[in-house]
Amino acid sequence: MKCAQCEELFTDLVNHELAPAEKEKVERHLAGCPDCTLELVSFKQLWGEMEAVETPVPSAYLKVKFQAMLETYKESVKEEENTAWDTLKEQWKRLWKVQPRWPMAYNLAVILAGFAITWWVAVPQKTGDQGQQLKVLSAQVTELKQTMMLTMLENPSASERMRAVSYTTELKQADAQVIDALLTTLDNDPNVNVRLSTLDALSGMAAYPEVREGLIRSITGQKDPLMQSAIADVMLKLQEKRSVGSLKKLLRQKDLDHGVREKINQTINSLI
């Protein structure tokens, strides 16, 4: 062992961090090297003097401050928990009255319609004039529902749009505007759940030829595996043989989900 190597191990030696073999080597070198022995003495002296270096202790005030901090922190945690609980309650409440204006208008309209129908049924001795008024009134109610639905479909909240879609199932008759709006939603809505409920609503309107055609057209445009599989189901349910072409086109997509591919193959086989 050279002197430089030995000196390098002084820190480890005083720190008791030397492996026994290394320690032995150092000791053997020191025994035959007065220079290094002197060096070690001076090193140990410095190391010892460092112990005299004062490390002050914190003031008693630190503990007081710590206790205060701890109490404040505990309070804030409690508040946070309360706030979290409040938020939860608030959300729960909101579930039942999301954006009150439209649903309220809708409810009002339904109640009005209810009154009108009761009036119509309970008062059979209606004049021709009243019958006419009633027709106008119920036409207005339907129109109101449609307008509301169309407006709600534009709502940025996905749950509101789903609600709008669900309203359409209550419409006895759907006009071209509603069908068109639903088909547009089916193709373009960013939320897959909205698209799925739209598909559901549209499958209930299969009596309209434009709905069937729109659904077939929509097949190739669907990118989400969920939608692809759901639309295949609808085609099977409607026994829509005209959809086979579009379904086959979908099969040609390279990145089509494996499960969806199988399902579409099955659908095509059942349809043919």
Added chain:
Amino acid sequence: MNTLTDNSIMLKVKAGDLDKIGLLFERYNRPLYGFLFHMTYQRETSEDMVQQVFYKMLKYRHTFTGSGEVKHWMYSIARNVLKDQVRRKKLAMSGESVEVVASHVAAGLTPEEHLEKKQAKLALQKAMARLSEDYREVLTLNKFQELKYHEIADILGASETAIRTRVHRAMQELKSIYVRMEQ
């Protein structure tokens, strides 16, 4: 008899028994303060930083997994608090205010100590203050906090060999500064 390990205390704190952190405060406020003091030489700032360390331990208690030592985690937090403090207040951490440091240290001594060790203490304290931050940090942890190489390695996120070398170089540097001052 106090048989609760640091880790089991901290796990209790994590589970929601926030008062238990008081036990860790009792055990570690002094060493942490000592470490932060040797890195800044500012008493009040060091106390504030100790406070911040415990606040952060509470705030980030959910991140404590129990796989490592609480002590090492505390020192890591202390190092981060220190870095933030330096960034915010541009704390002078090198030996620029050596005279101030020396008087700070001298203020904490008894009259007997004054006579006895005054010279050596002041000179060494000055030499320590002139060390680079990296060197002062490892020496403080090793010598004053009595931490083993592997513990320092854990706190600093370095290898044990790197720490071994750094402590050795820090001692060499300290010695050469000390010798120069004596001349």
